[in-house]
Amino acid sequence: MNNLGLVGEKLGHSISPAIHQFIFDYLKINGIYSLLEIDKKDSNNIIEEIEKRDITGFNVTVPYKEKIISQLDTISSEAQKIGAVNTVVLKNGKYEGYNTDYFGIIKMFEGIEVENKICYILGSGGAAKALIVALHDLKAKNIYVVTRDINNKNMIKEKFPYIDMISYSAIEEGDILVNATPVGMYPKIDNTPISENDIKKFKIAVDIIYNPRNTLFLNLAKKHGLTAINGLSMLIQQALKAEEIWQNKELPDNLYDELLKFLKGEN
Template sequence: MNFYGLFGYPLGHSMSPMIHKIIYEKMGIDAAYKLFEVEEEYLAQALDSLKILDIRGANVTIPYKKKVIPLLDQISPKAEKLQAVNTIKNKDGILEGYNTDYDGVVRTFERQGWTVQNQSVYILGTGGASQAAAHALQDQGGWVTLVSRSPDKKNIFPVIDYQTLEEVEGNILVNTTPIGMPPKIDQSPVSDQIVSQFDIIFDATYDKVDNKLLKTARSLGKECVNGLEMLVGQAIAAVEIWEDISIDDSVMDDILSHVQKEWM
């Protein structure tokens, strides 16, 4: 049996063990997945434990997606470009870093049938998830702009503030901020008026019920989806890396269906 896990702090809300359990069962993989809640001062030791205990890999979540990079032996070109790692593979004692959040975004848009080519994309937030979404959608031909309360001119993407966003009419609006996450699902990162200015709303947060942003989008007849497909998509991509296998896209429907049933 191979062992995998998730590094982050805190981790009480994580759905990852359930998702990975379903993936392993569906693919006939003999593996187990655990949560490793690690405080920052012990992060280096935690990575060493992968080698010592022969743990074959780990996912990385907030707040360590950037902080693990100097602790790894090598990172993939994609992770290098995003400057964020959410998947580590222990390959014979060599720790390799990857980013599968990017894959989760791509799979979500493909499954929704949403065209990105030549579409104006505005992404709320400038963190790790924002970078993954920005690069993924730009690589699909989208015109990407980030939105921040404190615009940083050093970012490789154009950045505007929320006041400027009020004057924008775009095609796709993506939320990568934590606003709208449980238990504050009655909060929205933008006004109803801003939502009305877009055709598609993708909220990278997820919960059993729609948060305020998605409720507003549905009431206005917008195409919209939460981040559950992204979460499952990035988990499948991580398993492909760890196990050196390819999982057919058709399997995702089955996995996602089981995740939704277990979650509800």
């Protein structure tokens, strides 16, 4: 029995159990994927909580992606560079941490020319950090992180010296624009993180939000002829990568398409 789960603070609306149950059923794996809400006061002892439940692998979501690191035995190179872990596996008595968001982002950008492009990331949270590392590894020419979070500014610049931190009023023309904020997410679907005038300064718009699939941000991008990409592929790819880590094997290529159809309600 694969006893897996998702660790976070408030998990009521997570679709992760449905995704992983689909994978179990498709691969004929005997598994269960549970939601494990952990109170902030217990967040220094996440592994203890996990061991009580006999769980051998789990995902981590906000606000514990950074907090979990000091509780693990090892972390992968991409998790180290990003400074966040979202997938943990118990292997040979040791807890190993990975960041599968990174792999989801790399896959999401397949077929898009990132090398030597000017990229803007809206937001400076955990997802933005994974985007920074992925775009840097894909050889982006310039990476601008657009934020209102003054407290976060110096810390991010220190960790990623190759980026520029700017305010929303300083957005200029670029190639790729990525929304890594929750602005536009259901139920506040009438909001967009930046103005239509700023959106049309770019050629490609990416929104890591997957609900709704077409945010106002992406609809405005399409209106001005930009290539528009939503967060569904990143969500699926990071989940598949997590399962590869837990199952210790490569998954069939067609599983991505099957999962995409399932999440779009086409099955």
